Amino acid sequence: MSLRKYKILLIVLLSLTAYVRLSAQDDMVIFVPEEECICDTVQPLKKTTYSSKEAAMTGLKEGEFGQVSGSDSLYLKTADNKLISVGTVLPETFKYENTGKIETNVPYIVFSQPEGTNLAFDNNSRKYFDNVYRLKDTYEKQNANYTVPWLAMNPGKIEHIDATVAGGATIDSVKFIMPLSDGSTLQLTHNRTYDVHIPGGSAGTTTEIFAVAQIGETNKVVGKLKIANYAAKTQKVNLVPVRRDKETINGREIESKLNEIYGRLGIKFEVTVKERFGDGEEYSFLDGGLQVDDKGFWSNETEQMKQLRLMYYAENSENLETGTAYIFVIDFAENPNVQGDMPRGKSVGYIFDNSSSFADGRLVAHELGYGLYGLQHTFSPEYGVSQGTTNNLMDYTTNNDDFLAAWQWKIINNPMIVWNFLEGDEDAMAKKI
Secondary structure: OOHHHHHHHHHHHHHHHHHHHHHHHOOOEOOOOOOOOOOOOEOOEOEEEEOOHHHHHHHOOOOOEEEEOOOOEEEEEOOOOOEEEEEEEEOOOOOOEOOOOOOOOOOEEEEEOOOOOOOOEEOOOOOOOOOOHHHOOOOOEEEOOEEOOEEEEOOOOEEEEEEEEEOOOOOOOEEEEEEEOOOOEEEEOEEOOOEEEEEOOOOOOEEEEEEEEEEOOEEEEEEEEEEEEOOOEEEEEEEEEEOOOHHHEOHHHHHHHHHHHHHHHOEEEEEEEOOOEOOOHHHHHHOOOEOOOOOOOOOOOOHHHHHHHHHHHHHOOOOOOOOOEEEEEEOOEOOOOEEEEOOOOEOEEEEEOOOOOEOOHHHHHHHHHHHOOOOOOOOOOOOOOOOOOOOEOOOOOOOOOOEOOHHHHHHHHOOOOOOHHHOOHHHHEEEOO
């Protein structure tokens, strides 16, 4: 066997050994994705024809679309078990031209998030990641000045998006349309100029909305929006006060902030503050603060982190909740600059705070970004973006920004394996700025 083959075999064996070791080390592993772009194949909306609205109500599942024979209305089965018209199916004679290039030297349509709403909307306005090779497929460029924005939706939901005319002129009439699976076209409901009603389709699909206007004798695409449809989820988090009373942790405020941030993607958090833990001589290793540095090559925990976790498991073995994230809230770390630590792909993390009422939901959301969802710092070397220059949740910002980009939505919603044994100590840390 050649030397090259020996090297390849050694790498494979080391990877398998590490994976087995890590899996045994933590029985609450959460697998998260390595791929960090939205590469789903765009699909037209699938619709089924029914003899009546009653038949459609019975036959459709949440997030599915149906048309009633003899009617041009298209109905959506909503998340609250209702049947709502989302627009009309246009006659087969309706045709439009889609060249894949939206001109911005003539009137065109810009989609935007309505003021005061809390949506997962990404128009790449700040272009932080335009030069990151692995994210190059996230944002579709129709030309140098027009990037197609993303909106995240849940099946059976209706959201509202603003659409305005740009380019220094007006357009007499605009249709907002979605291609249907049978080759026909759905014209979406809108009011004013323009509040467009967007329907959420089946989970795991990507759909498109086109703004079409008559230019001369031709209907042309003058705007575009992409929809990423994700299933709604519930995630439980247990906050464990270590050597402090549970009343010093404001679980309600933390839960509210988590739902503000991740609720944009349809993830509902339920936060519970557990009973005080960690008193007694056997926990004297915490006297100088929990050690978070020097985890070693084969581990994503220090010995003290592992010891604290296993001691909690032992004392609460009958009440551990599978699928629930556990975060230990401790007064301070041995390294005074560290505010939090949660290894990527794991469900156990550590927050360091000595206030009389800990309520920093943004910090908890930042740590859960690592652990539950496998997100990385935006200033990770592979992204090449400077620390503190974005408005992203996974950056260190002075404004407590919490934006999540479209490529991060995909990571959050598509779990795969994280090989975090190769990462450094700081990859999962939140530090003071």
